[in-house]
Amino acid sequence: MQKYTAKGLSNIAGVSVRTLHYYDKIGLLQPAIRTTAKYRLYGENELLKLQQILFFKELDFPLKEIQAILNDPEFDLIEALESHGKALALKQKRISKMLNTIEKTMLNLKGKKMITEDELYDCFTKEEATKNRKETVEKYGAKALEKSEAYLKKLTKEQLEALKSEQKEIFKRLFEISDRAPVTQEVQLEIARHYINTRKFWGTDGSSNPQWRDYKGLGALYIADKRFTQIDGTAQPDFAKFLSKAMAHFANSQLK
Amino acid sequence: MQKYTAKGLSNIAGVSVRTLHYYDKIGLLQPAIRTTAKYRLYGENELLKLQQILFFKELDFPLKEIQAILNDPEFDLIEALESHGKALALKQKRISKMLNTIEKTMLNLKGKKMITEDELYDCFTKEEATKNRKETVEKYGAKALEKSEAYLKKLTKEQLEALKSEQKEIFKRLFEISDRAPVTQEVQLEIARHYINTRKFWGTDGSSNPQWRDYKGLGALYIADKRFTQIDGTAQPDFAKFLSKAMAHFANSQLK
DNA sequence: TTTGACCCTTACCTAACGTCATACCATAAG
DNA sequence: CTTATGGTATGACGTTAGGTAAGGGTCAAA
Structure with a gap:
């Protein structure tokens, strides 16, 4: 069975060792075993789980929610995705407004006034x-x-x-x-x-x-x-x- | 001259008293005077400045940058707005990608496979x-x-x-x-x-x-x-x- | 045996406040 | 004068997702 050290896994998955420590601490991803010297060793399952974690992280899910999703296979993933998507859409809208305001402000500063x-x-x-x-x-x-x-x-x-x-x-x-x-x-x-x-x-x-x-x-x-x-x-x-x-x-x- | 207490100003501007304390502490917005009992009292100038702060905050500027903008009137505001706008546009793009991924994932989960x-x-x-x-x-x-x-x-x-x-x-x-x-x-x-x-x-x-x-x-x-x-x-x-x-x-x- | 690469834990730091806890101040009613 | 009410102050801890040391242990090769 393949075993990965902290650094090894971090290299494969492209995350920092500190991140693994953190995930361990909050119980999101615990190593398969600990050596007598307390070294963390991860197996294939952990690699897989880490990749799932990273997938949801890409989508800006908070770690707590990721934990809930991965721990409970009965979790309503569809609904979670849906509501998260809605939140993201709102964020996008907000950013659109901000961009609009910025543009207006810049034009104002440049002396090209808006139409009144x-x-x-x-x-x-x-x-x-x-x-x-x-x-x-x-x-x-x-x-x-x-x-x-x-x-x-x-x-x-x-x-x-x-x-x-x-x-x-x-x-x-x-x-x-x-x-x-x-x-x-x-x-x-x-x-x-x-x-x-x-x-x-x-x-x-x-x-x-x-x-x-x-x-x-x-x-x-x-x-x-x-x-x-x-x-x-x-x-x-x-x-x-x-x-x-x-x-x-x-x-x-x-x-x- | 109009003077506002912390609560008074917070009511007018729609921010919490804690926020005013915080802005005071980091030197972003200090009260005009302090009474002998150390009460904060704000004047019209402070109200105005607070409103400018809130304007930039709406645009998701970090407080440190707002401080720089307001302290130095020679600050290149146009450039700041421009670069901030670019950052926001990038954020928006990222969100678009996320929304796309979410949609794809949901469709996958629902068993409606993508076209190969x-x-x-x-x-x-x-x-x-x-x-x-x-x-x-x-x-x-x-x-x-x-x-x-x-x-x-x-x-x-x-x-x-x-x-x-x-x-x-x-x-x-x-x-x-x-x-x-x-x-x-x-x-x-x-x-x-x-x-x-x-x-x-x-x-x-x-x-x-x-x-x-x-x-x-x-x-x-x-x-x-x-x-x-x-x-x-x-x-x-x-x-x-x-x-x-x-x-x-x-x-x-x-x-x- | 030393060296260098890797490992561990502990702890402080980030942004922008919210949320207590504790103590002080002000004003009006009884 | 006292009390009730409500505003004010400071200080400290919690929040997210780790980054960045500090100080010390482990492992393999040379």
């Missing part, structure tokens, strides 16, 4: 903007609008300009064909392009699935803020409505 | 499969194929079936119109649908941008593995080529 509420609606009078928002909220719900605005406010002015110019062409093509049928295939294709284009600016928040609800919300915002749907400098309220409708249609068609 | 290399090509003889792979690699490069295969192997058999059946319709529609023009608008629309549909199964790895190269690689895989482009049970090699071409065209058209 006022600037978002600066092409309207206060009353017009308020009216627009109210209408939008009534039709599409408060959450959709909020999400869209939050999304836009995360952008810098430069990013906003880039977004607008990138989508200007798409909008123009859409505008030209917007009077034909309610939603032709041509329109659908352009909307698909628009969706994909928009996604590039969507913040990643851990969930990778397309957020169709948000996309519909963006359409609502187009109605509320006609600045985005200006064609060659003049507002096109009907086009905004058309666009929003087409976006909603597209989103719905993608929801199976 | 063999199963991926099980509708061909070994020689055919090898020939297909070779051809594909020659035409599209090894990386594209590897990535696509890795992507498919991450799926369970059930997920693969779901993917196939979800896309069957799209494929059928595409097949019907595949003989018309090289790439009509109709085709483009279906490809856009296909792309969006595929994205749902793409693993999230932190980078949220569409991976057009991978998408082209998937097209290459369709040529290599004709199982995916069977229409009503019979292989359609020409269709696979058409589809791959259309996908590449679509991807290229999206790359600005």
